[in-house]
Amino acid sequence: MEQRYILNAIDAALHAGADILSIYNDPASDFEIEKKADNSPLTIADRKAHETITGYLNATPFPVLSEEGKHLPYTERCGWDSLWIVDPLDGTKEFIKRNGEFTVNIAWVSHSVPVMGVIYLPVKQELYFAEEHIGAYRLSGITSRGDVSLEELMASATRLPAEAARDKFVIVASRSHLTPETESYIEEMKRQHAEVELISSGSSIKICLVAEGKADVYPRFAPTMEWDTAAGHAIARAAGMEVYQAGKEEPLCYNKEDLLNPWFVVEPKRMKY
Incomplete structure (x- = not known):
């Protein structure tokens, strides 16, 4: 992928972040919260970030699939070999709670594989x-x-994974979506490892923690959409990790007819024999 497209995505994310913060830090803002069809929240910050990001990405040759944009039918999308997949504000619930655990997610996907992420x-x-x-x-x-x-x-950044030595097996889990299946997985890990530490976090930060080496695994046994994971998946892949479909050897794939992800586990890439 050409460097200018990566820089384009970085600029889009940074400017969208500034837009989000201008609303987040306004003590008078009520965020103009609406409910979408699936009952999930939508705020003015989601909409503003979407407008900013698509303004940048529409200058590239690739179509944009954004959570807050128009979702075209698969009969049209199936012809997209490459596309942007965007979540303008991932972790809207965390944004509304004002706990800071929200992100801007931008991924470039080629032939169903996320190869670039911001x-x-x-x-x-x-x-x-x-x-x-x-x-x-x-x-x-x-x-x-x-x-x-x-x-x-790149020269001023930290290359991932930047692993820190530790004697615990670290699991990162969703702050807002801890299901019984996830709790069962955690209990199984406690049986397999001498000491287990659980970290709770919101949004795509959880995938980043595994990519960084701060956590060993992130199990997600609850619904997510492609825009929730695509950017983090690209970062994980580039850091030597993978996002596997739960119970399978296959990773998540993108621009599917159904944009809902299967359950998944983020962990180091498995050895193939």
């Missing part, structure tokens, strides 16, 4: 970016790119 945490000013040929990186304290090149961004 995730931005506006409150923490942390940027994750990855492409399958250059690897995965985390950059802290960034709010805009200016005229900095991709090589300069």
Whole structure:
């Protein structure tokens, strides 16, 4: 993938993050919360971030599939070999709670595989970016790119995974969607490992924690959509991890007829014999 497209996605994520923060940090804002058809919340920040991101991505040759955009029928999408998959504000519930655990997710998908991903945490000013040929990186304290090149961004960032030595098996789980199946998985891991630590977090941060090496596994036995995982999946892949369908050897794939993901587990890539 050409570097200009990665930089385009990074700029889109950073500017969308600034838009989100301008609403998030306004004490007078009520976020203009609406309910979508599936009863999930939608705020003015979701809509503004969507407009900003699509403004950047529409300048590229690739179509955009955004959570907050128009979802075209599969009869049209099936002809898209490459596309952007976007969640303008992942973790809207966390945004409404004002706990800071929300992200901007932008992925570039080629032939159903997420090969480039950008995730931005506006409150923490942390940027994750990855492409399958250059690897995965985390950059802290960034709010805009200016005229900095991709090589300069990579040089000032931390290459992932940046593993820290630990004597515990660390599981990261959803703060808002801890299902009985996930709890059963955690109990099984406790039987297999001497000491298990559980980290709860919101949004796509959970996938990033595994990509970083801060967590060993992220089980998700609850519904997610393609835009929830595509960017994190790209970052995980570039860091030597994978997002496997639960109980299978196959990873998640994208731009399916049904945009709902199967259950999955994020973990280091399995050895093939």
